[in-house]
Amino acid sequence: MKRKQFIKTSLLGGLSLSVLTQLAFNPFQEIYTREELIGKDNSDMIGLKFLMKTKAYSSFVTMQSHAYKAKVAIRVVSGYRSFEKQKQIFENKYSLYLSEGMSPKEAINKIIEYSTIPGTSRHHWGTDVDVFDSSMPQPESILEEEHYYNDGCYTKLKKWMDENANRFGFYEVYTNNPERKGFKHEPWHYSYAPLAKPMLQEYRNLDLKSIFEEENILGNEHFSKKFINRYRDENILDINPELI
């Protein structure tokens, strides 16, 4: 067992059944802590303008240089995002919507059209990025679906990513499959599968309800068990099957 893995395992204060199963099948499987999975530990990440886990970052930079040869300049709007940052985003929107007269439930449902509940963002993992093409004239608001299709400014980037991203380990998360539930289509959001897949497996073992309570997320008293289960099944797990 690697030293780092040993320390992480010790910190867990006890091994879950799934961890033991993973170790039995693959002794080199990385083990992820609760803190890493909910955006409270970025110690294993590198980067200047944005952070990613080392392995994901290195593959991203290689992909970037290949794209550059095709005159596509992949740039990142958002890489790692901390728990605190996501909490700020969520709570600001929640307060705003309530002040506009929405009920707590309406506000929460409106927020989760595009934003995640803190502790559940894939951006917490250092494996996911939102990308655009910096070689193009920039629109006022970058992350809009229309820019990535038809005569939009990022159509060339999108086409290049569709044809090449997978061989660098990157997959679109929120695809345009009309059957898919959860978050709306995000043609800009890609995830590094070699790390994100095992992280999602570990993530499935977390008790979301107690995390929302422990972290005092504004409005969490309105998250019913049914709501959390639906959020888990649709927003967290109804994604590109390549990432499951």
Ligand SMILES: [Zn+2]
């Ligand atoms: Zn994103």
